Amino acid sequence: MSDDKDERIEDLTDEASEAQEEGSYLLERRAIAAILYAVDINDAAKLTELMEPLHAADIADLLEQMNAYDRRRLVQLYDREFDGEILSELDERIREEVISVLRPDVLADAVREMDSDDVVDLLEDLDEPQQEAILDALEDADRVAVEQAMSYPEYSAGRLMQREVVAAPEHWTVGEAIDFLRSHEDLPDQFYHVVLVDPRMHPVGNVTLGKIMRSRRDVGLREIMEEVFQVIPVTQYEGDVAYAFNQYHLISAPVVDADDRLVGVITIDDAMAVLDDEHEEDILRMAGVGDDASLSDTIIEAAKGRALWLFVNLLTAILASLVIEAFAETINQMVALAVLMPIVASMGGNAGTQTMTVTVRALATRDLTAQNAMRVVIREVSVGALNGVLFGLTMAAVTGLWFGVPMLAVVIGVAMLATQVAAALGGIVIPMTLDRFNIDPALASGPFVTTVTDVVGFFAFLGLAASVLM
Amino acid sequence: MSDDKDERIEDLTDEASEAQEEGSYLLERRAIAAILYAVDINDAAKLTELMEPLHAADIADLLEQMNAYDRRRLVQLYDREFDGEILSELDERIREEVISVLRPDVLADAVREMDSDDVVDLLEDLDEPQQEAILDALEDADRVAVEQAMSYPEYSAGRLMQREVVAAPEHWTVGEAIDFLRSHEDLPDQFYHVVLVDPRMHPVGNVTLGKIMRSRRDVGLREIMEEVFQVIPVTQYEGDVAYAFNQYHLISAPVVDADDRLVGVITIDDAMAVLDDEHEEDILRMAGVGDDASLSDTIIEAAKGRALWLFVNLLTAILASLVIEAFAETINQMVALAVLMPIVASMGGNAGTQTMTVTVRALATRDLTAQNAMRVVIREVSVGALNGVLFGLTMAAVTGLWFGVPMLAVVIGVAMLATQVAAALGGIVIPMTLDRFNIDPALASGPFVTTVTDVVGFFAFLGLAASVLM
Structure with missing residues (x-):
């Protein structure tokens, strides 16, 4: 060189x-x-x-x-x-x-x-x-x-856990625990707790290493156990594991088999990685990209992953077009309708996506439950109505100035309001219903919501126009 | 009772x-x-x-x-x-x-x-x-x-950290550290590492409690330091802090001031909470809901948070309608165009959102960099072209059967291809450009991408129709 x-x-x-x-x-x-x-x-x-x-x-x-x-x-x-x-x-x-x-x-x-x-x-x-x-x-x-x-099973706690656990009988003292740790050669690289177990290997509590270090040798481990103690079943879905770590601020948690016996331990870095994956999946699913899309996918893989959702969207778009076709005669008489109708549909689609996103997130973070469902639905519909009135009036004014036909302004205003309310209703009821039937709302809500907003948008606008203006 | x-x-x-x-x-x-x-x-x-x-x-x-x-x-x-x-x-x-x-x-x-x-x-x-x-x-x-x-500053590491740090001089032995921990009353509730510092309080390494427990009393702390060691500047943005924890699988990290002196420590549970918030914000921003939307917002707050995005969408929808209006005469001669045009725009909007979502995510996770930008752009445009051909042919066939006008089938097929390619290009170039100018791509990409797909969609379809069919 x-x-x-x-x-x-x-x-x-x-x-x-x-x-x-x-x-x-x-x-x-x-x-x-x-x-x-x-x-x-x-x-x-x-x-x-x-x-x-x-x-x-x-x-x-x-x-x-x-x-x-x-x-x-x-x-x-x-x-x-x-x-x-x-x-x-x-x-x-x-x-x-x-x-x-x-x-x-x-x-x-x-x-x-x-x-x-x-x-x-x-x-x-x-x-x-x-x-x-x-x-x-x-x-x-x-x-x-x-x-x-x-x-x-894939995506279970059993796949996430490490089998190397530092456990101690519940009746041990701090001194006994320290001597044990000192004499043991094959402890895991990283551990933060000693899991206390009863004679049948059922975990009964966690003691942090910090507490052990700070306590006198004759203190019983049971006396210095953590207040918060969560045990993870080995078959639990990894998303629920991540939820527990996030909700209860866990650093590590013992994993038990069907007989409640200690079989491993999950640490927070694994849970954090799962949380990260879950978020990623949610975002990608909501955009219809497929939940494992990545920049390193080949062109064919990426195209395939997206084509499915585009195909579903094509069907719903054709459905919406059939609504337009039913009013072809009306449009023929007043071409302004063709100019304005995408605005109504587009505003509905956006409002629907907004409500849907809030709903899907609230379901994922478990903030939306049977307890508050009704109140949230009413709130969303009220928000839709409020913005419906606001943008209905705005669009009526714009239309009046643009085309100079007062009745057309009234028609678009009312259609806008109807579509915003429908979007809010669809945006919350559809994901909640899918969730009730255990279908991932992040994956499947989009096409349904868009269909509702498009069909309602075109139908309300063109239908009103046909009956009022013709 | x-x-x-x-x-x-x-x-x-x-x-x-x-x-x-x-x-x-x-x-x-x-x-x-x-x-x-x-x-x-x-x-x-x-x-x-x-x-x-x-x-x-x-x-x-x-x-x-x-x-x-x-x-x-x-x-x-x-x-x-x-x-x-x-x-x-x-x-x-x-x-x-x-x-x-x-x-x-x-x-x-x-x-x-x-x-x-x-x-x-x-x-x-x-x-x-x-x-x-x-x-x-x-x-x-x-x-x-x-x-x-x-x-x-708000959202800085200084706000996240706790000031109670367990630190020890770098020349100490395991025995000295244990004696110190035993004799100290006011240690934090939760700690996982002892931070080693030089005489000027600059952190030089982390030792896990597990390592201290397992080592003989005469071992120097320096010998059992962690291999991975990250120091967080006190002014660092909390999102970068969370990134570092996730990327390097940190459990805790010392925070230093402008003179590199130890001022606090951040633990993984805080970082995990930030990561969770950041994801939440990204999702809500992309849907145009406002990044702090929550189920406990009042109706007025929620409506206000969403109205801004709906207003931007209204402007872009009106822009798209102006394109349609330019071809009002063409639509008047063939109402089928009004029936079909929302399909082209809707497919473009969806494809654009897909690409945009992948791009925004890749920017957030720092997978998309100057290093691979060109390759990713080419890949996205190729994906767009591939799906453009697929859905162009599909829509041409559907249109041919539906309206029986062969040239209309050709027009919609070509318009579909053009829109899909434009959607892919807009979906990746727009967020990358915003990111370059330090504007959050999650917040601002949506309206730009939709404008591009709507305008290109309507213009390609109606423009082609006007020049070929009339």
């Missing part, structure tokens, strides 16, 4: 570390440029030096943002340095790609370093042959642990 | 605790009924008994879901039992209401129990006089702490 090149890369490295220090968590363009340059000149030592200070999560982001060609070269050049944590952090599709590029012994080493719950997470998204290759790389004890976790 | 009533309430209580045991986190209808009944018969003892097993977060949810009249009666009956944690968990608007109902001495007691960061959170949303009443209730040391926290 020439001195010239060496200098350029040094410059980039300096700038990269400066950028890191600025406290913005984004990988700076220059850090990326330096890394890409090291790959370009095939300099494994430099690449390792540049990657060394980076967190696995940032390396994963970097890999996701590169094109496939650079990614493959980087992974090959990085080779033995590639560790399991990077794999855990990668997006599903990119992960499969990287696994297929890694040499088998590098992959085996990487997987052996990972916690069992991360291996489970990795395996979930892989094909059978890739799964087997990874299971074979594990040591016997780890493989059994992973296979057992995989036997729990 | 008659035996009969007493029996009824006993039944409800039993059922309530059964429901609690089922492991669903929702407060059961029966538990709520029992509580409301206790309020109805003015039985404070019973109310206290029923509320006792409930977590403050659940009591807060219960209060939020009641009507204002019942809420006031419950708060008054519960009286001295009302504690600070319930206040922390309440929704802003309901909290103000509850504070105004609480007796001043009850409020003072409640606030005195709270952690300083929770008091700060409480104060942020209150009016000046309410703020003063609460500050007056605090002990001197706490008041100073709270006032200092309030001096940091």
Whole structure:
């Protein structure tokens, strides 16, 4: 390598570390440029030096943002340095790609370093042959642990938990607990509580390490238990697990089997990741993009994911058009109707989406329950009526000035009000009904709500026009 | 109280605790009924008994879901039992209401129990006089702490952090740390790390309590520091703080002032709450509901929050109508155009929203950067083109069968393709541009994208029709 090149890369490295220090968590363009340059000149030592200070999560982001060609070269050049944590952090599709590029012994080493719950997470998204290759790389004890976790249903607490738990008999004292912790070699990397169990391994409470440290050796563990104690059933849906962590500010919670026996522990970082995924899914579902859409999807995957919702929208749009066709004669007599009708429908669609979004969120955060449902419906309809009057009057004024036909102004004003009320009603009743029937309201409400607002909008406007103006 | 009533309430209580045991986190209808009944018969003892097993977060949810009249009666009956944690968990608007109902001495007691960061959170949303009443209730040391926290900008790390930090000189051994923790009375309730500091109080690393417990007394703390260590500047935006916790799987992180000196610590539960809020805001903003919309808003507040977006939508809808008006003559000659045109616009609007949602999310999660922007734009436009061809052909076929005019079928097919491509382009370029100019893309993209799809949709369809069919 020439001195010239060496200098350029040094410059980039300096700038990269400066950028890191600025406290913005984004990988700076220059850090990326330096890394890409090291790959370009095939300099494994430099690449390792540049990657060394980076967190696995940032390396994963970097890999996701590169094109496939650079990614493959980087992974090959990085080779033995590639560790399991990077794999855990990668997006599903990119992960499969990287696994297929890694040499088998590098992959085996990487997987052996990972916690069992991360291996489970990795395996979930892989094909059978890739799964087997990874299971074979594990040591016997780890493989059994992973296979057992995989036997729990997908998206259950059993898949999230780690099996390594620090537990102590409930009758122990602080001193006994400390001696136990001191003498035990294979404690988990991260733990925050000691779970107290009765003789049949039923969890009875949590003691924080902080409390243990602060207490005298002769204090009983039961005396310093946490007030808030939640036990998670192993089959519980991960979304409910995340809800419990968020609602009760848990840091870790023991997981129990059907007989209430302690089988593992879930920590808040896992719950936070689930919460993040759930939000992501909700947003993507509401926009009809498919809940696992990601920037690393191929064009075909992305197009397919969106086509379904577009197809449903096409059907509802055709339905709305049939309403218009029924009034073709009316439009023929007054073309202003064709000019104005999209305004009524569009305002209805927006109001419906607003109400629907508030409703879907309130259902997801469990703020909307049987307890307050009626009051919320009445509130939404009142909001719709209020905005209906406001925009009805506005549009009547605009129409009067624009087309100079007073009755047309009255017609659009009334149609606007009717559509806003219908949008509010549809926006709240449709997701609530779907939720009652256990259909995800985030996924399915959109098309129904739009259909209601379009049909009501066109029908109210054109129907009124036909009976009043013709 | 008659035996009969007493029996009824006993039944409800039993059922309530059964429901609690089922492991669903929702407060059961029966538990709520029992509580409301206790309020109805003015039985404070019973109310206290029923509320006792409930977590403050659940009591807060219960209060939020009641009507204002019942809420006031419950708060008054519960009286001295009302504690600070319930206040922390309440929704802003309901909290103000509850504070105004609480007796001043009850409020003072409640606030005195709270952690300083929770008091700060409480104060942020209150009016000046309410703020003063609460500050007056605090002990001197706490008041100073709270006032200092309030001096940091809103939404900054300084507001999130707690000032009670467990720190130790970096040269200490495990034994010294344990002795210190044992002898110290006023440690925070919850802590997971000991922050190592140099002589000038600059944080240099984190040691988990688990590591301290497992290590021999003569091991130096520096030797067992965490590998991943992030320091949070006190002025950092809370969204960036939450990002760092999520990205680097932090449990707690020290906060430093402008001179890099340790001033506090943020724990993951605070970060998780921020993450949750941020998601909520994104969803609500994208739907144009206003980022602090909540079910406890009054009708007027809710209507106002939504009217702004509806007004913007009205302007863009009128703009689209002006395009239609330009082709009024064309529509007059072929009313089928009026029937079909909403389909083109609606499909464009949906495709635009899909792309926009993916883009806004990718910007929020920092998956879309300068590094991969061009590739993502090309991908989105390709997806748009692919679905444009698919739905263009579909609509051409439908139109051909429906109206029997071959050229009309061609026109709608081509217009559909053009609109889908424009929607994809608008859906990605608009949020990226807003983001570049530091305008929140979640808030502002919607109206721009809809304008583009409506205008392009109507113009392509009617313009083509005018030039080909007339």
